[in-house]
Amino acid sequence: MPFINALPGAVAQGLVWAIMAIGVYITFRILDIADLTVDGSFATGGAVMAIYALNSDGSAGSMIVGMLLALAAGLVAGLITGLIHTRLGIPPILSGILTQLILWSVNLKIMGGKANISVSARQYDVIIKLSDPVWAIVKTLGIVALIIIALYLFFGTELGSAIRATGNNLKMSRAQGINVNLNKVIGLMLSNGLVALSGALLSQYQGFSDINMGRGAIVIGLAAVVIGEAIFSKIVRNFALRLASVVFGAVIYYIVYQLVISLGMDTDLMKMLSAIVVAIFLGIPYLKKKYLDPAVKAKKDSKNGAGGDENA
Amino acid sequence: MLELRNVTKVFNPGTVNEKVAINDVSLKLNDGDFVTVIGSNGAGKSTMLNLVAGLWKPDSGSILLDDIDVTKMPEYKRAKYMGRVFQDPHDGTASDMNIEENLAIAARRGKKHTLKWGITRKERETYRELLAGLGLGLENRMTSKVGLLSGGQRQAITLLMASLECPKILLLDEHTAALDPKTAKVVLDLTDKIVRENHLTTLMVTHNMKDAIAHGNRLIMMNNGHILLDIKGEEKMNLTIEELLEKFNQSSGEEFASDKALL
Structure with missing residues (x-):
């Protein structure tokens, strides 16, 4: 059974991407911003990891340093989007797209003009590797647990609560003396830091860093958020x-x-399928409200009773 | 207390839609004044309130609070001096956060948001007592999301939030206009109680003449960006709707336009 054999690998990969999805959750659900920076910052994480590994002694310690550097690079990526949005007044989606494009060039420069750099388990003492998915699951689970605990504590603090309020109600937040621009920047930084960390882990797991590895990452992150919800x-x-x-x-x-792959699905279609899944899940609340909400329905019915032909 | 000095605000200057919303308005509130502001649509009452709150900066003139010049201070910074309640009950609270979290945020208005825990046990006890004082049974629903509450309940909580960190001024922007008459009365009574207990200087914008007369110790009527009438003391206490309309007609030379205000 090829599917059963591939299961541990799928779980490990899912956990690595989960870190990225948590980052998406912070912007999409807490800040109420659809941040497209992540497609760029995910690859930035991988690029920083690959270049640092190349110039290090290749020990497990330097892999961890590389991951922390990737995280820092992600924070900077979030900062750029945050500043474009709050200082130049550009809508968040567009700000993210602009940073994503900036990062495309930056990532290429980081990787010395190469589109692909190996982060091979044969050369380095990588934290997680494809050939040992069970260990990868255990270690990544540990990292994920630490991140969740840290975020749980952070969003319970005064600052964290202020960030949640910012994403929930801007008018109220300003009236309560909250610096909403600062909080948006902090949230975007935090999110992209996690996304880059996820990219750094994935480059180790798959054994290489690729300029295209972040393409469509936002959709995978959103898919994880909506499926989980x-x-x-x-x-x-x-x-x-x-x-x-x-x-x-x-x-x-x-x-x-x-x-789906083991059932013989064409992998070229996977990105399209992911996007359709996300569109359906994100559309459900709207459709529910439109067709199933009793209040709206009652209104419609009474309208039909009185007016007659408004049933379009 | 609050002082406006020759404040002017023009929207869309230099275009066909140019509108002088506030024209050279000067106003001084004394400590403990409860001022109701009335006027028809476009009279400039909400603009005046929003200028005080800092949503916009005036084109000329200055705004002072306790002799602090706040004219150029950003909205979130001057928020530490003021409590605000909005017309739309959704505006004043964070609907995905629960009641106690909303109160905890209000208790930190104007303070630095640190990495200390967002709410303390002692605070919770205080909030429970304050919520019990509202008489709406909310003290038993402190961990309910505010989004689940009714408009009246949300306005009551917003009022409580506005008064938590005793503000220099309380700004009420038609805060009962979106409520049904019965709930509006409950919230207005609550407003009187909170203003009285905390000795708050208050600016209350309203569409409703009856409310403007029944509440507060001073009434301002605005028209075309000017303060037309400023009625205080005994004259305010004995004021009737008929008198107010007559005064309006005399001073402005036109008939009061809004039927809504007469209700």
Whole structure:
């Protein structure tokens, strides 16, 4: 059974991407910003990791330093988007696209003009590797758990609460003396830091860093968020558990991905399918409201009773 | 307290849509004044309130709070001096956060947001008592999301939030206009209570003449960006709607336009 054999690998990959998805959750759900920087910052993480590994002694210690540098690079990427948005008044989606484009060039420069650099387990003492998915699962789970705990604590602080309020209601936040621009920048930095960290881990796991590795990352992150919410949102209210449901979402995404491939699905179509899945899940709340909300329906019915031909 | 000195605000200057929203307005509120502001649509009452709150900067003139010049201070910075309640009940609270989290944020208005825990146990006890004082049973729903509450309940919480860190001035922007009459009365009574108990200087914009007369110790009527009438003391206490309309007609030379204000 090729699918069963591929399962540990799918889970490991899902967990690596889960870190990225948590980053997307911070912008998309907490800040209420669809941040497209991530397609660039994910590859930035991989690029920084690959170049640092190349210039290091290749020990496990330097792999960790490389990951921290990747995280720092991601923070800077988020800072750029944040400044474009808050200082130049450019809408967040466009700000993210601009930074994404900036990062395309930056990533190429980081990788010395190469589109692909090896981060091979034969050369370096990588943290996680494709040939040992079980260990990769254990280690990545540990990292994910640490991140969730740290974020749970952070978003419970005064600053974290102010960031949540900023994403929830700008008018209220300003009236309560919250510097909403600063908070948006902090949130974007945090998010892209995690996204770059995820990219750094993936480059080790797959054994190379690629200029294209972030293409469509936002869709995978969103898919993880919406799948996690679709399954768990009814039962979990706690913030840490909601982050955990995003992690499950990412893992489920990669298991399904693997299943579809093992069923003989054309891999060229995978990105399209992912996007369709995200569109459907994000569209469900709107469709529900439009067709199933009793209040709206009642209004429609009474209108029909009185007016007659407004049933379009 | 609050002082406006020759404040002018023009929207869309130099275009066909140019509108002088506030024209050379000067106003001084004394400590503890509860001023109601009335006027028809476009009279400039909300613009005046928003200039005080800092949504826009005036084109000329200055705004002072306790002798601090706040004219150029950004909205979030001057928020530490003021409590605000908006017309739309959704505007004043964070709907995805629960009641106690909203109160905790309001309790930190104008303070630095540190990495200390966002709410303390002691605070919770205080909030429970304050919520019980509202008489709406919210003290037992402190961990409910504000989004689940009714408009009246949200306005009551926003009022409480506005008064938590005793502001220099309380700004109420038609805060009962979106509520049904019964709930509006509850919220207005609550407003009186909170203003009285905390001795708050208050600026309340309203569409409703009856409310403007029944509440506060001073009434300002605006028209075309000017302050037309400023009625205080005994005269304000004995004021009736008929008198107010007559005064308006005398001073402005036109009929009061808004039927809504008469209700």
